Amino acid sequence: MRRSLGAIVGIGELAPKRRTHGETTLGMIAEAARLAVADAGLEPAAIDGLLVGPQVGETPQHVPATVSEYLGLMPNMADVVDLGGASGAGMVWRAAAAISAGMCEAVLCVLANTREETAPRSPNRNPIREFDVPFGASGANAAYAMIKQAHMAEYGSRDEDFARIASAARANAQRNPQAIFHGKPASVEDVLASPMIASPLRLLEIVMPVAGGAAVVVVSPDRARSLPRRPVHLLGAGEKITHRALSQAPSLTSGPLKPAMARALAGAGVDKDDLDLLSLYDCYTIMVATTLEDLELCPPGRFGDWLADSDLGPEGDTPLNTHGGQLGFGQPDLAGGMTHVIEAVRQLRGNTPGRQIPDAQLALVTGNGATMSEATALVLGDEP
Amino acid sequence: MISPDLLADLKVPGPTETALSGPFWEAAERGQLLVQHCSACNRSILYPRRICPHCWSVDLSWQVASGRATLRTWSSIVRPGHPAWEPAAPYTVALAELDEGPTLLTQLRAEPQGLSAGLPLRVVFMRVGGRTLPFFEPAS
Numbered sequence: 001m002r003r004s005l006g007a008i009v010g011i012g013e014l015a016p017k018r019r020t021h022g023e024t025t026l027g028m029i030a031e032a033a034r035l036a037v038a039d040a041g042l043e044p045a046a047i048d049g050l051l052v053g054p055q056v057g058e059t060p061q062h063v064p065a066t067v068s069e070y071l072g073l074m075p076n077m078a079d080v081v082d083l084g085g086a087s088g089a090g091m092v093w094r095a096a097a098a099i100s101a102g103m104c105e106a107v108l109c110v111l112a113n114t115r116e117e118t119a120p121r122s123p124n125r126n127p128i129r130e131f132d133v134p135f136g137a138s139g140a141n142a143a144y145a146m147i148k149q150a151h152m153a154e155y156g157s158r159d160e161d162f163a164r165i166a167s168a169a170r171a172n173a174q175r176n177p178q179a180i181f182h183g184k185p186a187s188v189e190d191v192l193a194s195p196m197i198a199s200p201l202r203l204l205e206i207v208m209p210v211a212g213g214a215a216v217v218v219v220s221p222d223r224a225r226s227l228p229r230r231p232v233h234l235l236g237a238g239e240k241i242t243h244r245a246l247s248q249a250p251s252l253t254s255g256p257l258k259p260a261m262a263r264a265l266a267g268a269g270v271d272k273d274d275l276d277l278l279s280l281y282d283c284y285t286i287m288v289a290t291t292l293e294d295l296e297l298c299p300p301g302r303f304g305d306w307l308a309d310s311d312l313g314p315e316g317d318t319p320l321n322t323h324g325g326q327l328g329f330g331q332p333d334l335a336g337g338m339t340h341v342i343e344a345v346r347q348l349r350g351n352t353p354g355r356q357i358p359d360a361q362l363a364l365v366t367g368n369g370a371t372m373s374e375a376t377a378l379v380l381g382d383e384p
Numbered sequence: 385m386i387s388p389d390l391l392a393d394l395k396v397p398g399p400t401e402t403a404l405s406g407p408f409w410e411a412a413e414r415g416q417l418l419v420q421h422c423s424a425c426n427r428s429i430l431y432p433r434r435i436c437p438h439c440w441s442v443d444l445s446w447q448v449a450s451g452r453a454t455l456r457t458w459s460s461i462v463r464p465g466h467p468a469w470e471p472a473a474p475y476t477v478a479l480a481e482l483d484e485g486p487t488l489l490t491q492l493r494a495e496p497q498g499l500s501a502g503l504p505l506r507v508v509f510m511r512v513g514g515r516t517l518p519f520f521e522p523a524s
Contacts, residue, residue, distance in 0.1 A: 130400045131431045134517055135491045137477045139465025146479060150457040153501040199460035199474075199496060245431075247479055247487045252457055 002269050004384035006096025007224035007231035010040025010217035011342045016180045016210035016330035020114040023211070025058050026070045028112035032213035032335070033071060040217040041228040042106060047217070049077040049098055049107030051091040053334040067110075077103040083241070084369020085281055087111060088214065088338030089376035092365075093237035095218035105223060112213030113333035128245050140283065141206060143246045143371040145198035148286040150252035152200060155301025159200060162285040163191035164304075166204050166327050168312045169282060173324025175314070175355040180210055180330035205285040205327075212332025214342055221384055232348045235362075236268025236379040246371040253301075256375035257366055258294035268379035270362055272297065275379075277347050277363040278318065279340040282325040287368055295364075314355045322347060322355050337367045341378070348382040385495060386472040392511035396468040399515060405432050407446050413516045415509045417449040419484050430486035451507035453480040453520060456487060460496040468513075480505050480520045493521040 012035025014028060029052070037044055052067050059066045064078035077098045083090045088111055095107035137143070151157050170186040173179035186194075186204055194203040224231035240256035240263075243249045265272060272295055282288045289303040297318075298306035312320040323329055323343035326336045344363035346352045360382065367376040401409050408430075411418045420429040424441030428449075435442055458478035464470055476492040476499070492499070493508055504523040509516050 125400050127431045129397075130402070130405060132489045133397055133466065134399045134512065134515065135477055135489055135519075136396065136461060136464055136466070136469040136472065136475055137489055137491075138469070141463070141465060142459055142461055142477050145459035145461075146457040146477070149459055150501070153457065195462070196460075197463045199462070201459070245489070247430075247489045252479075 002235055002381065002384060004221040004233035004235065005093070005237070006099055006218050006234045007221050008092065008216050008234070008345050008380070009219050009224050009227045009229050009231050010036040010042065011345050012036030012039060012215040013178070013339065013342050014112065014213040014332070015178045016212040016332050017115070018180070018210055020116055020211045023114045025055050025112055025114055026067065028114060028211070028213045029067055029110050030071060032112050032215040033108055033110050036110070036215035036217050037108065039229065042217065044072065046106050047073055047108045048075050049095060049104035050075040051079055051081050051095060051107060051109045053087050053111045054080050054082045075104065077107070083367065083374040083376060085283060085334065085337040086367030086369040086374045086376040087334045088341050089365050089367035089378050090239065092216065092218060092234055092341060092378055096234050099218065099220050105219060107218045108215060109218060110213070110215035111335040111338050113211055113335060115209065115211035132245060132247070140371065141198045141201060144284040144286055145201040146246060147252055147290070147372060148200050148284070151286060151289065151301070154253055157289070157301060157304055159192060160188055161304030161307060162205060162289060163188045164307050165282070165285040165288045166191045169321055169325040169327035172313060172322050172355070173328025176323050176329065179324040179328050180208055181324065181328045201284065207283050207326045207331035207336065210330035210332050212330065212335050214332070214335040214338035216338070216341060216345065230349050232345045233381050233384050234378060235270065235381045236264040236266070238263030238267065238377045239375065241374045243373050244370055249372065253290065254294055255290055255368070255372040257291055257368060257377060260375040261295050261364065261366065261377040264364070264377035264379045268381070270379050275362050275364050276319065276357055276360040277322065277344055278320040279344045279363055279365045280321060281337060281340060281366045281368040282321060282327050283331065283368065285327070287372070290372065291366055314357045319357045322352070322357065340365050340367070344380050348380055350382070385493065386475060388510065391472065392513070394468060394472060394513045396513045397466065398513055404434060408432055412509060412518055417451050417507050417518050418446045419449045419482065419486060420444050421447045428482070428484040428486055430488055450483050452483045452523065453505040453507070455499060455501060455503040455505055456481050457501065458492060458496065458499055478520065488518070491519045493519050
């Protein structure tokens with residue numbers, strides 16, 4: 001029934017940092033890549049496929065060639081995956097597809113970002129720049145605030161329901177020494193007392209931007225057998241892109257992850273109730289709420305009731321973002337989405353010190369880009 | 385809520401007008417709200433495009449909109465994403481669904497306390513940093 005579409009055999013992750021000082025994105029990509037390829041037990045020359053993210057500003061064009069050259073690679077397949085926070089998950093199935101198509105055998109999927117004091121503002125000339133920015137609606141906070149407001153208006157969901165998501169993420173981050181908020185738990189009351197940024201979104205409901213990097217190595221299931229790490233298999237994938245600007249969204253209370261997750265689970269032959277880890281993209285509390293409802297773990301609008309009955313820790317009934325999520329780990333730009341892939345791989349390998357889910361076999365990973373616009377879902381398993 | 389004079393004096397990024405969108409912004413300067421209309425599928429479109437996103441027809445023309453809309457959602461922005469907007473904060477951005485169909489991102493001339501989803505709105509043109517933009521206010 002189940003069939004491995006590809007295997008993740010190496011992971012690399014940089015500790016998140018609030019600031020970098022004179023570092024380059026290329027340098028941080030190289031460090032994350034080095035860790036992942038070493039973890040895979042591969043020589044760099046074995047990497048013959050490369051998937052990277054866009055690097056607006058630093059390398060506007062020819063990104064794969066620039067990265068390949070820097071790493072000394074000459075891949076047989078290379079591309080930019082430009083799906084915002086869904087890029088990391090989007091890379092994994094694309095890597096498996098390229099291997100399956102015979103284009104390459106071992107694909108490095110890598111994302112990293114610097115965070116210098118003086119970042120240049122984007123030179124955008126897209127419809128959002130023309131029709132949203134002039135009204136004072138720059139950045140993602142305004143959009144996700146309006147998504148949360150719509151949910152509260154439609155369903156009567158309460159601030160404390162959303163605060164519980166942030167507080168649970170911080171609780172899980174206390175078991176991840178790499179997390180930016182390790183040593184800094186936050187209660188529901190702390191979240192509710194944090195400053196309003198864009199109503200109804202408060203500071204602790206929003207990810208902390210950090211510098212960092214993350215990489216994984218994907219090979220065929222056959223190749224995985226000869227490598228030292230226990231492989232984690234891609235069993236199903238789904239993807240959906242519905243819009244870019246929030247004004248063009250088909251719905252404000254349900255997103256493209258709904259069909260993407262359904263497709264991933266159906267492709268894997270996995271029921272949502274069989275998942276041992278929910279590794280759900282959490283740029284904002286509202287994103288987790290919408291994803292829980294789109295996964296149909298509860299009826300639309302009822303995520304608050306569901307949370308009240310659930311334990312989201314590693315030993316709980318529904319482990320969710322055991323690395324702390326991006327709300328607890330920090331958001332290293334596009335690599336933030338990849339942290340959800342990496343945590344799923346760690347848990348399914350069965351050696352996550354201090355926070356291992358007992359007998360973890362199946363994980364759902366989600367990625368989300370732009371304003372609930374770009375969605376990728378992966379079902380990962382510890383065996384084919 | 386920021387006064388009209390202070391709003392007009394803000395040094396904020398204005399619309400990055402293109403040849404295609406020019407008529408929309410020129411009409412705003414005259415106090416008119418335009419929508420693109422597709423003759424093939426009889427639907428209205430914003431933001432303006434080269435082809436109809438519903439049926440891909442190129443049979444598009446500008447029409448004057450009623451200026452009536454419904455409030456879908458909103459946010460009171462306390463910490464603006466662009467520093468040039470800080471003197472105006474807090475201000476309220478919103479999604480307004482025009483009676484003609486399309487949804488616009490806009491700014492409201494209203495205090496956030498009395499707002500509710502479905503509230504009837506009407507367009508009100510405001511000077512913002514040297515440009516005229518279609519804001520909305522409660523219709524009553």
